Amino acid sequence: MFRRSGVLLPIERRILEIALSHAADGVYGFALAKELADERGATRLIAHGTLYKALGRLSKAGLLTAEWEEASIAQTEARPRRRVYRVTAQTAAACTRTPEVGGARWGEQPA
Numbered sequence: 001m002f003r004r005s006g007v008l009l010p011i012e013r014r015i016l017e018i019a020l021s022h023a024a025d026g027v028y029g030f031a032l033a034k035e036l037a038d039e040r041g042a043t044r045l046i047a048h049g050t051l052y053k054a055l056g057r058l059s060k061a062g063l064l065t066a067e068w069e070e071a072s073i074a075q076t077e078a079r080p081r082r083r084v085y086r087v088t089a090q091t092a093a094a095c096t097r098t099p100e101v102g103g104a105r106w107g108e109q110p111a
Contacts (some may be wrong), residue, residue, distance in 0.1 A: 016095050019087050026084040063091050
């Protein structure tokens with residue numbers, strides 16, 4: 001898919017909005033997928049490839065940073081490490097000034 005530079009897909013805008021709501025601690029991929037599903041009343045999570053490709057594009061654009069959490073945290077909770085996504089100084093501006101492709105919000109049908 002080709003699109004103009006500086007244009008967000010509805011899923012990208014929603015990811016940024018969720019990341020902004022978790023700005024203090026950051027958010028990890030599964031939590032994002034769960035929140036996206038819950039807000040739409042979906043029983044299935046967003047596809048792995050869809051979510052992580054969008055996160056990669058947002059990171060590459062400088063709208064999110066990504067870093068692995070401390071290994072000791074994961075070890076204490078007996079689970080794999082999580083990649084934590086955090087907002088950048090440009091994130092809020094991108095949500096308010098950047099147009100969306102298609103005009104429909106994430107999870108809504110276009111008019």
